[in-house]
Amino acid sequence: MSDAVATALREGVETPAYVYDLAEVRANQARLRAALPERCGHYYSLKANPHPHLLAALREGGARAEVCSPGELDAALAAGWPAHTLLYNGPGKRDADLVRALRLGVREFSVDSPHALDRLDAAARAESVRARCLLRINDDQPEPGQGLTMTGVTSQFGADVAWVLAEPTRFGDREHVEVVGLHLYMGTNLAGVDDLLAQFGRSLATAAKLRAEGFRVDVLDLGGGFGAPFGRAGGAVDLTGLREGLHDLLDEHAPGWRGGGPEVVFESGRYLVGTAGSLVTAVLDVKRSHGRDVVVLESGINHLGGMSGLRRLPPLNPTLVHPAAAVDAPVTPTVVTGPLCTPLDTWSRAAPLPPLRPGDLLAVPNVGAYGLSASLLAFLGHPCPAEAVVDGDRVVHTSRLALTRVPN
Structure with missing residues (x-):
């Protein structure tokens, strides 16, 4: 876990959140x-x-x-x-x-x-x-x-x-x-x-x-x-x-x-800016399906992955942020999906992850470039993630984009 992510979580930034250092x-x-x-x-x-x-x-x-x-x-x-x-x-x-x-x-x-x-x-x-x-x-x-x-x-x-x-x-x-x-x-x-x-x-x-x-x-x-x-x-x-x-x-x-x-x-x-950003997101559900582990996250291609449609997004293998004790547990290939109502909302079909529970946090590192602003934010209408800016040992700014239709 990066120092910036640790600072953001310590100061109570709600997930899902992009954290910029x-x-x-x-x-x-x-x-x-x-x-x-x-x-x-x-x-x-x-x-x-x-x-x-x-x-x-x-x-x-x-x-x-x-x-x-x-x-x-x-x-x-x-x-x-x-x-x-x-x-x-x-x-x-x-x-x-x-x-x-x-x-x-x-x-x-x-x-x-x-x-x-x-x-x-x-x-x-x-x-x-x-x-x-x-x-x-x-x-x-x-x-x-x-x-x-x-x-x-x-x-x-x-x-x-x-x-x-x-x-x-x-x-x-x-x-x-x-x-x-x-x-x-x-x-x-x-x-x-x-x-x-x-x-x-x-x-x-x-x-x-x-x-x-x-x-x-x-x-x-x-x-x-x-x-x-x-x-x-x-x-x-x-x-x-x-x-x-x-x-x-x-x-x-x-x-x-x-x-x-x-x-x-x-x-x-x-x-x-690429290495200056991480996306932190929580596990919503964990299950077995046809013999494979599946985790559903609160972020998907709507928050990270818009470039996949342009064939520019490789499979994402998120890093476990919390609980720390699970980091050293044996890993198994895990299907990682988001919350969207489409089978296209899949980050990875074989992410090496330890056993997870709902509420655990995952982080995707090095997404400070072509992250939130290159994603499918309007697709299916889920809320935008927060954006937290960390400078040293403190969060100096938090914000959240709003998707609203403004009449002409």
Whole structure:
């Protein structure tokens, strides 16, 4: 049981509850900053977890914010990031959302096509402002080792290199939009430094090719992919050696980066907050069915598991939190389900668990990223779990999302 979970339970946080550890967020951010070259910035991707207290801690630690929806934009502004420092990303942006973002002061966007450039230009013209954008590039092929490949394949993300080189004028400036750099994000959740360096090396080589063809590269966003475990024990990827490797790659492919150009930035969500969250949930029922042990929990795919529909969720093997005496008991493969009225609500069909009783508590570790906000909260209408933020030895905030229908 983590110290943060112990603190939350000691202070009476009701289950089910997500428990977030601000000390772990700060430690992860310090590790990432130490692993990046000294002149490089980093964005926090709000899609990983938009909780206000996590956002505030990351902003205070020097992260910028990367958003890709009106809701994330509002969350970033509420957390204190100035609008002009945000990067508005995403392959599909409604005209109304572009206008609103510009009206609120956002000036930097990532765009994926000539049509996206035209729409941003029209929105900027309507607001009588000028915007800057990064042209997102879909590289020729993916690098191995990616948890989720986003470029190098047929994708909604970015413009293919061949297309950009064949029709360069279609990807140039507009009357109200300057194309100031490139955005290359090849994949997520890479398992180690060698995989990260291979990805960044390929992206830098592609950027150098486009720069040689006359494309402006004042800003170079190399994305992220910094890995962390999900729903299982362990720590974030060891980044030892990344800084030195990036120095070599940047010296080779982006000369001048040490002295003012281009500005190089990275993005991270999972690495920064993934290991900072646990879901604690109680056992509601225990039984035998067709010769197998089955436990029913008060949390299921409605509280953790929305990404399973996207084939991104592995079987979850929860850790027993209480009673402590049961931790050393012999374990047996156990079917772990939630309370929903569907057979799809199954976390694991063979979790190694000791004998359980109703009322025992289980914890799923390392779900600070893509946990509550990536789940099926509205499905079947069960209450949302609490969210408890722990800082040191005390709970500093608790809240619970409310699912209500608001009339027009």
